[in-house]
Each structure stands twice: as structure tokens, then as C-alpha cells.
Amino acid sequence: TTLLYTIKFEEVMAEGEAVKVAVRVRPFNAREKNMNAKLCIKMNGPTTYINDLEGGDEEKFFTFDYSYWSFDDFEDIDGYLTPTSGKYHDQQHVFNDVGVSIRENSWNGFNCSLFAYGQTGSGKSYSIIGYGKNKGVVPLYCEDLFIRMAELQKESPDNSYQVQFSMLEIYNESVFDLLAGKDRKALKIRQSKQRGFFVQGLKKTPVGSYKEIEDRMAEGTANRTVAATKMNATSSRAHTVVELTLTQKIVSDGANMTKTSVVNLVDLAGSERASSTGATGATLKQGAAINKSLSALGNVIAALASASEGGKKTIIPYRDSSLTMILKNALGGNSKTVMIAALSPASVNYEETLSTLRFADRAKQIKTKATVNESPTDKLIRELREENEKLKKMMEGGAIDTSMVKDDDEDDVSEEEIQARIQALMEENSAEKETMESEWKNRLEAAQKAIEELKAEQSRKEELKSNTPHLLNLNADEQLCGMIVYFFEAGSEKRMGNKMTDPPNDIILSGLEIEPSHCSIINNGGKLTLTVHEEAKVHVNGEYVSGKLDLMHSDRVLIGANNVFTVVNPAEYEAGIKAGLVYYKFTYEDAMEEVQHLGSKDDAQKGEEILQEDIAQLGPMIGEVNAMSCALDKKVKFEIVIMPEEGKKRRTAMVSMFSYLTSCTYLLSRDEFISRKYKMEEMYQMFVEGDDSWKSISQNEDPFTEDENKETTIGTVSISLKSLGYLFEQEQTFTITNYQGAPKGELRVEYFPCKEDGSLITEDDDVFVDDPDSLIGQPLQFVLKIPYARGIPKRFENVFCRYKCFLDSVYSSTSTITGVNPEYGYTKMHSCKPVTDQFVDYLEKSNLVIEVVGTQIPVRMKEGDMRTTKQLMNSNFSQTTTPRALMDPEKQAIMSELDSTKKRADKQQNKLVKVQELLDSAKANNQDSISVEDLQKILESNANSMGIAVAVFKVKARQAREEGTLFQETAKMVTVNEEVRETAKSRACSIL
Numbered sequence: 001t002t003l004l005y006t007i008k009f010e011e012v013m014a015e016g017e018a019v020k021v022a023v024r025v026r027p028f029n030a031r032e033k034n035m036n037a038k039l040c041i042k043m044n045g046p047t048t049y050i051n052d053l054e055g056g057d058e059e060k061f062f063t064f065d066y067s068y069w070s071f072d073d074f075e076d077i078d079g080y081l082t083p084t085s086g087k088y089h090d091q092q093h094v095f096n097d098v099g100v101s102i103r104e105n106s107w108n109g110f111n112c113s114l115f116a117y118g119q120t121g122s123g124k125s126y127s128i129i130g131y132g133k134n135k136g137v138v139p140l141y142c143e144d145l146f147i148r149m150a151e152l153q154k155e156s157p158d159n160s161y162q163v164q165f166s167m168l169e170i171y172n173e174s175v176f177d178l179l180a181g182k183d184r185k186a187l188k189i190r191q192s193k194q195r196g197f198f199v200q201g202l203k204k205t206p207v208g209s210y211k212e213i214e215d216r217m218a219e220g221t222a223n224r225t226v227a228a229t230k231m232n233a234t235s236s237r238a239h240t241v242v243e244l245t246l247t248q249k250i251v252s253d254g255a256n257m258t259k260t261s262v263v264n265l266v267d268l269a270g271s272e273r274a275s276s277t278g279a280t281g282a283t284l285k286q287g288a289a290i291n292k293s294l295s296a297l298g299n300v301i302a303a304l305a306s307a308s309e310g311g312k313k314t315i316i317p318y319r320d321s322s323l324t325m326i327l328k329n330a331l332g333g334n335s336k337t338v339m340i341a342a343l344s345p346a347s348v349n350y351e352e353t354l355s356t357l358r359f360a361d362r363a364k365q366i367k368t369k370a371t372v373n374e375s376p377t378d379k380l381i382r383e384l385r386e387e388n389e390k391l392k393k394m395m396e397g398g399a400i401d402t403s404m405v406k407d408d409d410e411d412d413v414s415e416e417e418i419q420a421r422i423q424a425l426m427e428e429n430s431a432e433k434e435t436m437e438s439e440w441k442n443r444l445e446a447a448q449k450a451i452e453e454l455k456a457e458q459s460r461k462e463e464l465k466s467n468t469p470h471l472l473n474l475n476a477d478e479q480l481c482g483m484i485v486y487f488f489e490a491g492s493e494k495r496m497g498n499k500m501t502d503p504p505n506d507i508i509l510s511g512l513e514i515e516p517s518h519c520s521i522i523n524n525g526g527k528l529t530l531t532v533h534e535e536a537k538v539h540v541n542g543e544y545v546s547g548k549l550d551l552m553h554s555d556r557v558l559i560g561a562n563n564v565f566t567v568v569n570p571a572e573y574e575a576g577i578k579a580g581l582v583y584y585k586f587t588y589e590d591a592m593e594e595v596q597h598l599g600s601k602d603d604a605q606k607g608e609e610i611l612q613e614d615i616a617q618l619g620p621m622i623g624e625v626n627a628m629s630c631a632l633d634k635k636v637k638f639e640i641v642i643m644p645e646e647g648k649k650r651r652t653a654m655v656s657m658f659s660y661l662t663s664c665t666y667l668l669s670r671d672e673f674i675s676r677k678y679k680m681e682e683m684y685q686m687f688v689e690g691d692d693s694w695k696s697i698s699q700n701e702d703p704f705t706e707d708e709n710k711e712t713t714i715g716t717v718s719i720s721l722k723s724l725g726y727l728f729e730q731e732q733t734f735t736i737t738n739y740q741g742a743p744k745g746e747l748r749v750e751y752f753p754c755k756e757d758g759s760l761i762t763e764d765d766d767v768f769v770d771d772p773d774s775l776i777g778q779p780l781q782f783v784l785k786i787p788y789a790r791g792i793p794k795r796f797e798n799v800f801c802r803y804k805c806f807l808d809s810v811y812s813s814t815s816t817i818t819g820v821n822p823e824y825g826y827t828k829m830h831s832c833k834p835v836t837d838q839f840v841d842y843l844e845k846s847n848l849v850i851e852v853v854g855t856q857i858p859v860r861m862k863e864g865d866m867r868t869t870k871q872l873m874n875s876n877f878s879q880t881t882t883p884r885a886l887m888d889p890e891k892q893a894i895m896s897e898l899d900s901t902k903k904r905a906d907k908q909q910n911k912l913v914k915v916q917e918l919l920d921s922a923k924a925n926n927q928d929s930i931s932v933e934d935l936q937k938i939l940e941s942n943a944n945s946m947g948i949a950v951a952v953f954k955v956k957a958r959q960a961r962e963e964g965t966l967f968q969e970t971a972k973m974v975t976v977n978e979e980v981r982e983t984a985k986s987r988a989c990s991i992l
Contacts, residue, residue: 017336018308021364022066022098023048023357024089025343026123031613037346041353043067050354053347060354062361066097070123071345080133091134094127098338099137103144105336106246106261109372113264113330114138117359118342119352125479127340128267137340138242138265142210145246156251162444164204164245165213167220170293170322171238172682178220178240179203189325190424197318197325200424204245206444215451217242222483239293239323240267259372264330269294296321298359300331305365336370339363461485469528471521471557471565474588476620481588486565493522496559512561512627512684513537519559521551526571530557537561542594554583556591561627562620564591592620614653614670615640622655625677628684630870632694634704635660635861637873641667641739644718644849656739657706660872662858666706667713667739676703711853714796715744718847719751724782725772725843727753727761736789736852745791747801747852751784758783758829772840779833786814786826789852794820796854803850805830806842 025041025048042049049061068089074081083090102112114137116124130136135143149161167178174186180203188200207213224238242265250257296317303316318324318331329335341360343353464470464487473484486507488494494506497518509518518536522529528551532538538545539558551557553572557565566586576583596619622638629636637658645652655673657666668676680703686694699705715736723730729752736745753761758781761767769775786801797818802811814826832839867875922930 017368017370019337019339019363019366019368020065020098020101021339021341021360022068022094023062023064023341023343023360024068024094024123024127025071025345026126027071028346029121031121032344032346032348035346035348035613037348039071039345040347040350041071041343041345043069048343048357050350050357052350054350060357062357064360064364066094068094078133091127091130091136091140094340095137095140098340099141099144101336102137102263102338103141105370106145106263107148107248109248109259109261110370111262111264111329111335113266113327113335113337115266115268115330115337115339115363116342117268117339118356119344119349122342122344122349122352122356124267124340124342127342128265139210139214141263142213142244146209158251160249162245162247162249163207164247165207165216166202166204166243166245167217168199168202168241168243168326169224169238170241170326172678172685173293173322175199175322175326177201177203178223179205179216181223184223188420188424189322190420191325197328198424199326200427204243205450206447208444208448212448212451213244215454219454221479224480239269241265241326242267262329264327264335266327266330268297293321293323296324297327298362300324301359301362301366304331304367305362308365308367331366331368334370335368337366337368465568465570467570469523469526469567469569469571472568474556474564474566474586474591476588478587488521488523488528490523490526493520495520509559509563511563512624512631514560514563526569528567528569539595542591542596554586556586556594558591558595561623564588566591589616592616595619595623611642611651611653618653618655618670618673621674621677625680626873628680629704630868630873631684632687632704633869635869635872636704637869638673643667643713643739644716644847654739659706660869661861662708662856663860664706664708664856664858665712666710679703708858709855711798711855714738714792714799714852714854716852717747717749717850719749719850721751721843721846721848724751724753724780725775725840726769727767729753729760733790736792743791744793744852745789747789747850748787749785749850750787751782753780753782754829756781772843775835776837776840777834779831780835780839781829781831783827783829786824786850788821788823788825790821792820792822792852792854795857795859797857799852799854800824801826801850801852803848805848806832806839 025043028037038053040051040053042051044067046065046067047061047063048067049059051059069087070089073083073085073088074090075084076082081090098114102114105112114128116128118124126134126136128136128138130139145163149163152159153161168187169176169178175189176184177187177199187202189197190200191197205216207216224240244263244265246261246263248259250259299317299320303314307314307316318328324331330337339360341356343356465485469488471486471488472482473480475481475483486494495517496507496509497505497516498510498514499505499508500516505517515533515536517533519530519532519538522531530538530540530545530549530551532545532547532549537560540549540551541556551567551569553567553569553576555567557567559565573583593616596615618640622640625638628634629638637660639656639658641654641656642651643654653670655668655670657668658664659666683694683697683703686692715738717734717736719730719734729750731750733746733748735743736747738744755761756779760783784805789799789801792799798816799818799822800814800816801824802813804811812828814824817824918930922928
């Protein structure tokens with residue numbers, strides 16, 4: 001029985017076709033060039049290699065169906081990026097591999113799916129859409145589709161070919177029709193046995209050319225921009241699915257046959273940068289997953305891959321997210337599927353790129369089973385009619401066959417949901433039947449008329465843009481920039497604010513921190529003047545504005561927390577160009593960095609480019625969550641703080657969360673904060689929509705709260721371990737500083753190199769190291785002591801110290817003590833057997849960060865204090881989101897390093913004194929040479945050391961000069977490396 005089952009299973013799997021996976025690496029972008037990034041990707045045929053140039057991990061490689069090298073070896077010829085060697089893969093090459101197969105499969109009646117995956121900015125849009133003459137897979141496929149339709153129609157006039165277009169977006173697990181315009185509302189995902197999952201009420205519009213598809217995509221993108229501003233969303237959170245339905249009605253031997261192919265073009269949300277710990281997933285208490293849909297997609301792919309490998313039968317978790325339900329066919333059903341994973345070539349994006357490669361590697365193991373969707377037209381219409389009649393009778397009679405709308409492995413479904421699914425299926429069947437029976441020409445003409453009206457409105461806007469001052473929106477997603485425009489005709493004054501006014505504002509703005517009457521702009525003789533109303537927040541070119549201000553062409557205006565615009569004044573622009581001015585094209589990132597008062601990336605400290613990037617990213621988010629806190633009156637304030645990074649001399653951006661209710665401050669990692677933010681957005685969206693269920697979210701689930709007993713970092717101490725490389729001990733009392741740079745007590749730290757039994761290496765051991773590299777290959781032990789702390793603030797209890805040394809994966813911790821002056825008496829011996837290059841590098845370039853951790857004793861708000869969150873924030877209001885303090889982890893480390901350097905110098909001097917004493921003794925005894933053994937006793941620990949070798953040559957040269965003899969080098973003097981000997985001899989003679 002087992003044998004028969006296995007054979008049958010393998011036969012079924014053999015029918016499946018693996019998902020085709022391609023990866024493509026782009027050139028460095030401007031940001032990566034500014035950061036002096038290095039190339040960490042290489043390709044050889046279908047295999048892609050990735051190297052960790054900073055962490056030192058071994059090279060990893062992955063093999064796919066296609067690995068496309070688009071990093072270099074190209075030139076721009078009339079706007080098209082043309083290969084200069086066979087190494088470069090251009091847009092046409094990618095289409096020939098990927099697009100042609102989609103084209104052929106769709107014409108043959110197979111469903112097809114094309115996924116684009118990768119971190120934001122990795123080049124997904126270039127491969128899928130492209131720009132200018134560098135057309136991506138989608139436009140090349142669509143152009144080819146309509147050319148072939150025209151040719152086939154000409155050959156067989158009785159046949160007809162139809163294409164329908166739909167476009168949806170998944171944001172926060174809600175599905176929206178991007179062609180619905182002002183009627184935008186969340187749509188339901190329904191299910192039937194035959195159809196699988198489908199979106200109820202999704203608009204499908206006829207299109208007759210790729211230009212019409214472009215127009216519809218532009219319409220969808222414009223609608224998405226308005227909604228994104230309302231919902232505070234960006235590209236990193238939203239998935240976009242474009243669906244093209246190709247229907248071929250063919251007359252064959254007198255019979256009408258219908259062949260249908262659905263082509264899904266899926267632009268997955270950008271994968272956020274996350275640390276290794278953040279990527280393992282956070283609990284709901286820490287907030288929603290950085291992207292629930294992507295997480296669910298990863299789980300589905302892992303389950304499908306396991307099933308394809310012959311693993312045990314498991315239920316594929318399609319229902320875990322809206323995205324996976326909609327894409328069930330594409331992933332594990334009736335579809336031929338292709339994935340393009342976009343890669344950054346930069347070493348600074350190593351973790352994200354590696355994550356993308358692993359995701360793609362898992363996806364290639366999935367197998368799908370596509371079938372041709374072809375049936376007689378009359379039969380299809382009859383079956384739809386009969387199914388609807390059956391469903392109608394079931395609804396009327398009450399005897400419902402749930403198997404029609406419910407999967408066998410699905411848990412109990414409520415009667416209400418079953419009826420809703422039946423109703424949705426009837427509507428879908430009716431719409432499809434109407435499509436088949438209706439005259440396609442009439443439907444297409446009606447759709448084209450609507451497009452012409454849209455184009456006429458767009459032409460009017462373009463004309464106004466050329467001669468009328470206006471505001472254009474900026475967005476973190478480049479695709480959404482310039483989609484919203486507000487015109488200010490001559491002599492007009494337009495009031496701006498939210499929708500809570502009567503009469504309504506001329507320009508209604510949505511989003512965070514928009515007041516009912518926020519500001520107004522008047523066009524007086526071609527000059528725009530902004531008037532900001534009381535308590536409203538407006539920034540122009542990064543500066544907080546109150547009262548009146550004249551706006552100039554190219555000014556950046558931030559209204560509230562997330563409405564960002566650039567001023568366009570055509571007359572001023574033309575006058576400026578004539579005067580020789582050059583206008584810089586500002587981006588959303590530029591505008592937000594101005595608000596945070598960040599310096600140029602070129603001015604960032606070396607090695608802190610990533611810190612600068614994180615601050616730039618977190619700044620707008622801090623403004624948004626604080627605005628949400630005010631709107632929901634959560635009594636919480638967030639700020640960016642800078643902390644030393646474990647095991648490194650660089651700093652990292654974190655977020656402090658201060659509770660006005662308890663006066664407690666908690667530190668959140670970047671990833672934990674972003675994760676919480678998504679949950680905050682969901683709560684805020686409920687608030688905006690009038691859904692009071694956000695008020696009933698438990699404290700344990702509320703992203704604005706934290707457990708009062710949670711451990712928090714009181715402060716840190718950064719210690720240089722460089723002296724260990726020279727086998728020196730260190731004893732020092734360090735100031736404990738918090739994220740604001742304020743002192744929070746003192747910590748006594750001692751460490752010393754030791755023998756294997758833990759005893760101290762002393763002067764009597766006569767061990768001296770002049771170059772830490774000489775330790776490589778040798779064992780090294782050292783003891784670290786934390787005897788006590790002094791002056792810990794009284795509001796902390798259960799205080800302890802913790803640290804990670806070198807490659808430690810877990811913390812080493814002291815005992816936990818409550819009190820102002822805790823006595824720890826902590827001692828631990830650390831060993832490195834043997835010393836490696838990496839360990840020496842760690843000693844030279846890294847700091848040991850010791851965290852002083854405790855729990856806070858809450859200090860409650862005074863009873864009767866009725867101030868709102870906004871009032872509390874305004875009491876110490878800061879108009880910027882600049883980090884409160886940039887604590888320098890080097891300050892204390894430099895102090896210990898100076899002490900270490902002094903000890904090294906003292907040791908060197910001691911060696912020279914001993915050599916001089918040996919020389920004086922020889923002279924006193926009328927000796928003309930020094931014993932090799934005596935010298936070796938002094939120099940024994942490091943005879944190859946350059947510093948000691950120089951000293952020896954100085955002694956011998958001085959002796960020769962005083963005795964009036966020639967300076968001769970003899971083999972008896974000391975044995976050193978030839979290169980060291982010659983260099984030392986040259987230095988000694990030069991000195992003398």
C-alpha cells in the first residue's frame with residue numbers, strides 16, 4: 001500500500017511545474033555611492049554569490065532559473081541602456097526569458113502570474129515597468145499582446161479577442177479597488193469551491209490598447225496617492241495587484257469556444273530592513289509583524305516548498321492574509337508563475353539582499369499545476385445560469401449545500417458568512433454571464449469614452465501647470481509623487497484644513513495633525529503668500545512657520561505630519577532660469593531631512609552613514625506616531641535617541657517611549673518601533689472611520705503601552721579593550737550615561753590578562769607585546785570584574801549589569817541588587833583559544849558596551865490632572881524630530897585607551913632602560929660585546945618587534961660611535977626578521 005501511494009504521489013507531483021525564479025542586480029544608486037558601499041554580489045551563469053564584506057561570514061551562493069547581471073558593462077545610447085559586453089542583461093534580454101513565456105502561456109489559455117519582490121529601492125519597478133525607452137516586462141508584454149490581437153482579428157474576422165483590466169491594493173489586510181475613485185471602500189474576499197478566492201465587487205474595465213492600460217494604471221496610482229495620504233501609508237506597506245483577463249472567443253468547426261487566461265502582475269510591498277533579531281518575528285505585544293502579508297506569504301511558500309519536496313501533507317495557510325488568499329491560484333493552483341527578485345549590490349544592504357535571496361530560493365521549489373481554461377461558450381453561459389438558479393433556490397428554501405462555498409479543510413463557518421458567500425458568488429456569476437452575452441464593442445466604447453474624459457481633465461491640468469502657481473505632492477514612494485495638484489489662480493485665496501468645518505474648506509486635507517482651519521494660501525499678482533492659523537503645524541524648507549510667509553518656487557511645505565508639497569510657480573521658474581539659476585529637484589526624503597535639521601550625508605561621520613539613513617527614516621515616523629498619540633489621547637511621547645551599538649564603535653538609532661501617566665521611559669529598537677507603528681496605524685484608522693473597537697484593545701495588545709515591570713536601560717559604559725592586545729590590565733571608574741548623555745551614576749570596571757588558572761600576569765613574568773598581531777594563534781585569557789556601582793537613581797530597582805563580549809550570543813550578567821550603591825563583586829574569566837585575526841580586529845576597533853539595567857518605579861500623574869496628550873507635549877514642545885542627544889560612545893573608551901597607551905610607553909621605556917643598563921655594565925667591565933642571552937632575556941617576549949629592534953640598533957650604534965669603531969651588524973647580536981632588521985637599522989641610523 002505504501003509503495004502504491006508513493007508512486008501515485010510522485011506521478012501527481014510530476015505533473016506540476018516549478019515556479020520560475022529570476023534574480024536581478026542593479027547598479028549602485030546615489031545613496032549607496034555616498035556611503036562608499038562595496039559590491040557584495042557576483043554572478044556566474046544562473047548562480048548568484050553574496051559576500052559579507054563587513055561581518056566576515058563565508059560566501060553564500062544560490063542557483064536560480066536566471067541570474068541577471070545589470071550592475072555594469074552598459075552605456076546609454078539615445079536613452080536606452082545598451083550592453084557593452086555579453087555580461088550585461090538589458091530589458092529585452094529579461095523579456096525574452098520571462099515575458100515571452102508569459103505571452104505564450106496566456107495565449108494558450110493558461111493563467112499566469114508575475115511577482116516582483118525585494119526591498120524598497122532594489123529595482124523592482126525597473127524590471128516590471130521600466131522607464132523611457134527601457135520598457136519593462138509589463139509594457140513589452142502588453143504591446144505585444146495587442147499587436148498579436150490585431151493580426152489574429154485580421155486573419156479571422158469571426159473571432160474576437162477581449163482584454164479586461166483591474167487594479168487593487170492590499171493595505172493593512174484590507175483590499176481596495178484602485179479604479180473605484182471616490183467610491184473607495186474595503187472589499188470582501190469571498191470563496192467558492194469552483195472559483196476559489198475572489199474579490200467581491202472588484203471593477204473590471206475593458207481596454208483596447210496598452211495606452212489605455214497605462215491610463216488606467218495612472219488613474220489607479222492617483223487614487224492610491226489620495227488614499228495613502230489619508231491612511232498614512234507608503235509603498236513599504238501596500239501590495240499592488242494588476243489583473244489582465246484575456247478572453248479569446250474562437251469559432252472552430254461551427255462551434256463557439258471560449259479560452260480565458262488571467263494574468264496577475266503583483267508588485268509586493270518593499271521588504272523593510274530588519275536586524276537578525278527583528279526578523280525572527282515579534283509578539284503582538286511588540287506590535288503587528290513588520291508586514292503581515294509578506295510574513296504570511298513566506299509561510300505559504302515554505303509550506304508549498306515542503307509539499308513539493310515530498311514532505312508530509314500539511315494544510316497550506318492561505319487564509320492567514322488577504323494577499324495569500326487572492327494569490328492562491330498563482331502560488332499553488334492553476335497558474336504558471338514567475339518571480340523576479342530585485343537585489344541591491346551594496347554591502348550596506350547585505351542583510352536585506354541575503355533575505356531576498358533566501359525568499360527566492362524557497363519560492364523556486366514550489367510546483368503549480370496549470371490547466372487550459374477552454375470550454376464551449378454556450379456551455380459556459382448555461383452552467384453559470386444553472387448554478388445561479390441552484391443558488392437562488394438554496395437561499396429561498398433554506399437547504400444550503402455548504403460544499404459549494406466552503407473548503408473541506410476549512411473550520412466551521414457561520415451561517416451568515418455562508419449566505420454572504422452565496423450572494424457574492426451569484427453576483428460574480430451574473431457579471432460574468434453578462435460579459436459573455438453583451439456586445440464587447442459597446443462595452444469597450446463606453447470604457448474608452450470614460451478614458452477620454454479622464455484624459456481631457458488631465459490635459460486641462462497640464463495646461464494649468466504650465467502657467468498657474470500650484471502645489472505638487474511629494475511622497476516616500478516615487479510612483480506617488482506629483483499625483484496630487486492644487487492650483488491657485490490669480491487673485492484667489494484658498495482655505496486648507498480637514499473636513500470638520502462648515503462651510504467646507506476649499507482644499508480638504510486628510511492625515512495626521514490637520515486642524516479644521518489649518519492655513520490658507522493667496523495668489524496676489526502671481527506671488528503666493530501662506531498664512532498659518534493658530535496652533536497649526538506648518539514647516540517650510542524645514543523651518544517651523546507661524547503667521548505669514550511668501551512662498552517661492554521650489555519651496556518644500558509640510559502641512560501637519562505627513563502632507564508634503566513642493567511649490568511650483570512657472571513665472572518665477574522661467575525668470576530664475578533666465579537669470580542663470582539652477583533648480584534642484586527635491587525629493588520627499590530631502591524635505592523630511594530638512595525638518596529634522598540633518599546635515600548632508602556627505603558630512604556624516606565615517607561609518608555612520610547607516611545611522612544617518614535610519615534617523616532620516618525614523619524622523620517622519622516619530623512625528624506621525626506622536627500625532628496619533630495626540631489624536632487617541634494615549635499620554636505617550638516618542639523621540640529618536642542614539643545609543644552605542646554592541647561590540648562596535650559606531651552608534652545606532654533607537655526610539656524612546658515616555659509615558660506621561662507613569663513618568664517611565666522605555667527604549668525600543670528601530671525594528672520594534674516600526675513593528676509597533678503598524679499596529680498604531682490600524683488603531684488610528686479605526687478612530688478615523690468611527691470604529692470605537694480600538695478603545696477595547698487590551699493593555700497587553702496596545703502598542704502605546706508597555707509593561708511597567710519591563711527592564712529598561714538606565715545607562716551604558718563604553719570601554720576600549722585595546723590594552724588587552726598588549727597584555728595590559730585596566731582599572732577605572734566610568735560614568736554611566738543615559739541616551740541623553742546625562743550621568744546616571746558610576747561603574748567600577750577592571751580587566752586584566754591572566755594565566756590559564758586565572759592568576760594575574762605581572763611584571764615578574766616579563767611578558768611584553770608590542771604588536772597585537774603577534775598574539776594570533778596563541779591562547780589568551782582575561783578576567784573582567786565589575787566590583788560595584790555608585791549613585792544609581794533612587795527611582796530604579798532590581799539593578800544589574802550585562803554585556804556581550806566578542807562573539808557572545810547571550811548576555812553575561814551580574815547579580816540583581818536594589819539600592820543606590822550596589823555591590824556586585826562580579827568576576828568572570830573569558831578565553832580565546834586561539835586568538836584569531838577577527839579577535840585582534842575586535843580589540844583594536846570595537847568597544848565593550850556594558851548596560852546598566854533596572855526596572856522603573858512609576859511616578860503617577862497627579863489626580864485631577866486633566867491635560868490632554870497634545871497639551872502635555874506642548875508644555876515642552878520641540879518643533880523638530882532631531883535626536884535629543886547624540887551620545888558619543890568613544891568618550892569613555894578614549895580615556896581607557898589613553899591609559900593603555902601610557903602603560904605601553906612605560907613598558908617600552910623600561911626595556912630601553914634595561915638595555916642601557918646592560919651596555920653600561922659591559923663598558924664598566926671593559927667588554928666589547930653584549931651577551932646574546934642577556935639581550936634575549938630583555939627582548940624575549942617579542943624579538944621580532946620593530947620598536948625593540950630599533951632600540952637595539954641604537955644601543956649598538958651609540959656604543960660603536962663612543963668607541964670610535966665601525967657600526968657592524970653581527971649574527972650574535974640578535975636574531976630578527978631580515979626585513980625588520982634592515983628597516984630598524986635604517987631608522988636607528990636616521991635617528992642618530
